Amino acid sequence: MVDILQNVMDHAVAVARKAGEVVRDAVRDDRKVMTKSSAVDLVTQTDQKVEQLIIQSVKEKFPEHRFIGEESVAAGEPCILTDDPTWIIDPIDGTTNFVHTFPFVAISIGFSINKRVEVGVVYSCLEDKMFTARRGKGAFCNGEPLQVSDQTDIHQSIIATEFGSSRDPEAVDKIFCSLRNILNLPVHGVRGAGTAAINMCLVASGCVEAYYEIGIHVWDVAAGSLVVLEAGGVLMDVEGADVDLMSRRIVAANNRTIAEIIVKEITPFGPIRDDAP
Ligand code: LIP
Known part of the structure; x- marks a missing residue:
């Protein structure tokens, strides 16, 4: 039987890696900073380019899926989560860090069905750490299992x-x-x-x-x-x-x-x- 969620996970990881390369290459060069909701809500051409890259690539593989993307919403697309399979994308989480070369920048891709996130991929691209999770199957960083702290104090x-x-x-x-x-x-x-x-x-x-x-x-x-x-x-x-x-x-x-x-x-x-x- 085809494991759709595994296909989604594999594609999300592959496209996040590709997006990470674009972000790494741009981190010292993209100095054209624009603003959105406030003077400190920053966006760059790289945010927009990376979101397009991810959406295009997903559309080719999963043409029936929907999207909520940070920059698409900023451009006027609706931000409505339905029961349909939906990719929820932040092309650069940490845009201010990206602009200032502060070394924590992530590509964040969630995938939901029936309004519930089933797959999560966070690629911390400057550290080259790929965080992945699939509902019921654990969370990993570069393939190593993750476990929260057991501290209760x-x-x-x-x-x-x-x-x-x-x-x-x-x-x-x-x-x-x-x-x-x-x-x-x-x-x-x-x-x-x-x-x-x-x-x-x-x-x-x-x-x-x-x-x-x-x-x-x-x-x-x-x-x-x-x-x-x-x-x-x-x-x-x-x-x-x-x-x-x-x-x-x-x-x-x-x-x-x-x-x-x-x-x-x-x-x-x-x-x-x-x-x-
Ligand atoms: C940012 C965050 C940051 C938070 C901001 C903003 P962006 O995302 O991840 O931690 O404090 O509110 O949402 O704009 O870099 O994608």
């Missing part, structure tokens, strides 16, 4: 987060309030790689106990969410409910104990949903 934990690209003063105040609460628990430290996808892979790898952020988009977290789950981790909304990938809010943690403590310290707010009309 928040005081012995490292937490990853980001400041995002909104500079709305109220949102910034809430982001800092959450950060202060978490630092003061205290935790061993707070880190941020500058890409949601890689932060989630760090949770899956056991290097940090949790990652949370408000303001991310579905393409930043679709693939990473499955990598976390398949490495034994948990996902939650920042107010403790089930995660909703369109809500632009996420907590990804090694276990429920850590996730619930983080949730208590977060000052929540609700950015406009990805699927808002």
